[in-house]
Amino acid sequence: MSYRTLDDLDDGQRVLARFDLNSPVSVGVVEDNRRFARHARTVRELVDAGHRVALLAHQGRPGRDTFVTLEQHADILAEYLDHPVEYVPDTYGQTALDAIEHLDASDVILLENVRMTDDELPERDPEEHSRSDLVQTLAPEFDAYVGDAYSAAHRRHASIVGFPLVMDAYAGRVMAAEYEANSAIATREFDGEVTMVAGGTKATDVIEVMTTLRDKVDNFLLGGVVGELFLRAVGYDVGRDIDENDLYESQWLANREKIADLIENHPSDLVYPTDLAYADGADERAEVTVAEVKNKDHDYLDVGSDTAEQYADIAANSEAVFVKGALGMFEDERFSDGTTRVLDAIAQGDCFSVVGGGDTSRAIEMYGMDEADFSHVSIAGGAYINALTGQPLPGVEVLKDDGEW
Template sequence: MTYRTLDELDEGQRVLARLDLNSPVSVGVVEDNRRFSRHVETVRDLVEDGHRVALLAHQGRPGRDTFVTLEQHADILADHLDHHVEYVPDTYGQTALDAIEHLDAGEVVLLENVRMTDDELPERDPVEHADSALVQTLAPEFDAFVGDAYSAAHRKHASIVGFPLAMDSYAGRVMAGEYEANSSIATRDFDGEVTMVAGGTKATDVIDVMTALRDKVDNFLLGGVVGELFLRAVGYDVGRDIDENDLYESQWLANRDQITDLIENHPSDLVYPTDLAYADGDDERAEVTVAEVKNKDHDYLDVGTDTAEQFADIAANSSAIFVKGALGLFEDDRFNLGTVRVLEAIGECDSFSVVGGGDTSRAIEMYGMDEDAFSHVSIAGGAYINALTGKSLPGVEVLKDDSDW
């Protein structure tokens, strides 16, 4: 069984929709990002179908600088929607209930940061969350719940998993699109080789993905911290810290057994960098072959030119490509070559392609690539990893017709 979508929602209802508008905040200013443009598709459909719409979302966590109200989010969302979105400085108190009661068809309100309530953050079973004051107060005010916060679907938070057990529920456009694309590596058969770009600084996450997909992927293109750790395992003097930052050693110790297992049992699937880039004494990009590194004395910030071309050629000739992690410090123009070259090759081919959420997907916008050139660009981080590794996503499971919560 599966979930119902917006196409099955009768027109003109009172709808509570959970989005994920969590965004970077710089000196108190909320930054616009891809999440707004994605979620606006769901909100626009609800408005055009004459629903009375209340939105729930979160921003940051208590105690952090990013923990702010959603007033700015309402304005940013309204700009994308080209339709007024009223900010309500209350989540489920009387002010919120009054705003919901006075909604007319096609009107939209954004309720206050749901993480400012006591009920939201504790990780509990959906049944417990369904009995919370947050859910029990808001659910009777609506005809339907739309779960669209795929980026937070790996969390058992009240607004994610509680409402679907208390009312009719549907998957929004983001939820349905993300889940289908991100789980495709496990659910689809591809007529040709499957390739994964395995890079970034969070080696533990990526190596967990590689271990889970070792029988599904034909080529793992290794870069970033991940690439150096694998090179270290086969005898090269890289993949270790040269300053006080503990970026490599702790991840080496945590993942050494998994790395060794992949090398021993899936050697033909691993494609190592053959050269690496670093900043020389003049802060210019310099490159060195892996074989020439005898004593690591530089931070390597990108794969080299030869590696970038090799990786791009493999990706372009694959049937499906999944990207998890950048190949270098692409935010710096000196070290964007590997990430940008491979993404461009993926975008130019006709293969099925999914680019993982978080930092890597930012490179597409940053360097002027067309997002439509890829089959899917995810806005999720943790949920993307869970989908790739086959782990349960509670925020998806509670929407399904056969949910046994």
């Protein structure tokens, strides 16, 4: 075995675990999200095995409204666990060390936001981070380190990459499950067609994924800003900004060569929207075929009904489907049709399916779908992109025993 998991960890250890509990914050209130539920499973397993558990996590970045303490996070996590989680307002000072020293079997403490330390955020090599005060102070207090912060695994931060170099290190359940599912498109061979839903507003990220995976994917279902930019490239009057928001033009300029290359060399893999949806004067959903658009004067907020039906049919008949970006602004029910119809088709089929993290995965919960109907629903954003494109994840690499995951 090339890496160790919780199955390899003897019971009754003193364990330092790194999670990603980063959450939206509204007027100072930390909002619940699926990260708590996922990581709670790892904590529950540690508690049941009688470990003494200290948790490290981050929230926001310095200077942002989301940069708050982890006191509320401890309460939310405790609710999922139905087990106390003590918040410690210190990361590696004397208050933290005292709390660690007094841990009993199955106790859980959550140390203060690790990004409130000077050592955490600089992007440095693991060897340099392993010599930091943060790592050198906390590591001797524990028997083992559990890396479970997959959604931050693309960062070379001290608590992600420093500890595994000086401690026995193990992959947590979230880390192992996320990496295996998200890297499947780059590492697995599928007998049938592989489809990727390529949408959302972050066209640059999605187009990079498409460029990297163009020999692995049979159908790119285009939507969102991505879809409009590809339509613009083949001559339709869309993919342009109609107000002061620079959503399309900057991404067009940054990606038009990659778009042109995909159109020229992989034309049969690209599936374009044939119709688009917008809000008419009465704020109702209206649709127009792309051929009828002569002068873009609406923000297009979803693919049209014909496109949604076509995409759902392709997804339902694929062996594997990877979702990277929504097909429309699904947060508004009027413009959820494209995203939800394709997700429904995936859920009802028997394909291997991975739904990317961030906003897209929220549609599953918003529209009453069951996560169990998908092979994997990711809680990661940047790490998901890295895994899709085969880029190394520093937080994964440091957990490997022999350089092989």
